[in-house]
Amino acid sequence: xxxxxxxxxxxxxxxxxxxxxxxxxxxxxxxxxxxxxxxxxxxxxxxxxxxxxxxxxxxxxxxxxxxxxxxxxxxxxxxxxxxxxxxxxxxxxxxxxxxxxxxxxxxxxxxxxxxxxxxxxxxxxxxxxxxxxxxxxxxxxxxxxxxxxxxxxxxxxxxxxxxxxxxxxxxxxxxxxxxxxxxxxxxxxxxxxxxxxxxxxxxxxxxxxxxxxxxxxxxxxxxxxxxxxxxxxxxxxxxxxxxxxxxxxxxxxxxxxxxxxxxxxxxxxxxxxxxxxxxxxxxxxxxxxxxxxxx
Numbered sequence: 189x190x191x192x193x194x195x196x197x198x199x200x201x202x203x204x205x206x207x208x209x210x211x212x213x214x215x216x217x218x219x220x221x222x223x224x225x226x227x228x229x230x231x232x233x234x235x236x237x238x239x240x241x242x243x244x245x246x247x248x249x250x251x252x253x254x255x256x257x258x259x260x261x262x263x264x265x266x267x268x269x270x271x272x273x274x275x276x277x278x279x280x281x282x283x284x285x286x287x288x289x290x291x292x293x294x295x296x297x298x299x300x301x302x303x304x305x306x307x308x309x310x311x312x313x314x315x316x317x318x319x320x321x322x323x324x325x326x327x328x329x330x331x332x333x334x335x336x337x338x339x340x341x342x343x344x345x346x347x348x349x350x351x352x353x354x355x356x357x358x359x360x361x362x363x364x365x366x367x368x369x370x371x372x373x374x375x376x377x378x379x380x381x382x383x384x385x386x387x388x389x390x391x392x393x394x395x396x397x398x399x400x401x402x403x404x405x406x407x408x409x410x411x412x413x414x415x416x417x418x419x420x421x422x423x424x425x426x427x428x429x430x431x432x433x434x435x436x437x438x439x440x441x442x443x444x445x446x447x448x449x450x451x452x453x454x455x456x457x458x459x460x461x462x463x464x465x466x467x468x469x470x471x472x473x474x475x476x477x478x479x480x481x482x483x
Contacts, residue, residue, distance in 0.1 A: 203281070207225075283309075285317035327457045333455070343455075345453055358421070379404070416439055
């Protein structure tokens with residue numbers, strides 16, 4: 189059997205990135221954390237943590253962290269039937285993969301409606317967030333993948349609507365003759381990161397061909413809006429983030445008749461599904477209030 193005090197030390201080091209911060213979290217000394225990790229490594233016969241700034245887990249170390257997080261979730265489900273454990277309960281951490289635009293528009297409200305947990309959010313593109321769940325590194329994910337991952341339940345959330353937006357001054361400078369392939373090839377465009385295909389997909393849908401404009405790389409949902417307002421470039425912004433700016437005339441839609449709807453899904457590990465019921469209800473409620481739903 190594995191010693192769960194040792195496993196808790198490993199999880200704390202991986203989560204906080206250092207032995208010192210793990211010691212503060214566990215209310216022990218850094219040397220005690222180091223000793224627990226050493227004993228655990230001797231027990232399993234392999235290195236579990238790569239010491240550095242920050243400390244990172246090895247493959248085996250990551251699997252053990254996943255195990256201890258699942259155990260913590262399962263134990264939390266016993267609180268209702270075993271009230272005597274309430275005094276000993278430590279907040280359980282839910283590790284969830286989510287795309288940045290969902291985090292910026294609606295997920296925070298779902299988190300606020302979920303009591304009794306701490307959250308460790310992993311940011312990734314909606315087309316890639318399912319990979320974290322598939323590898324067992326998170327217990328749930330907001331993803332663009334509609335096919336249920338093995339061992340997971342899948343709930344449709346609706347579609348996050350994007351609008352191609354820029355400042356009126358930018359539009360007057362780059363699209364004074366209308367939005368065309370030639371103009372789009374010259375006008376600076378905003379892109380989140382290498383995984384971001386929204387701008388390219390929208391251009392293909394609107395113009396019927398691939399266009400390769402000059403790019404500003406801005407890995408932040410709010411920076412996308414700010415850059416559009418400042419006239420730096422145009423980009424696909426979530427409608428909930430820019431609706432007020434559009435109504436006030438601070439931003440203009442390049443093609444108001446051509447929004448881009450990105451379907452999203454909530455996938456969660458079936459193993460810990462009963463413990464995620466509260467979170468799932470909150471996610472579905474908030475998504476319904478913000479995302480575009482099928483008629």
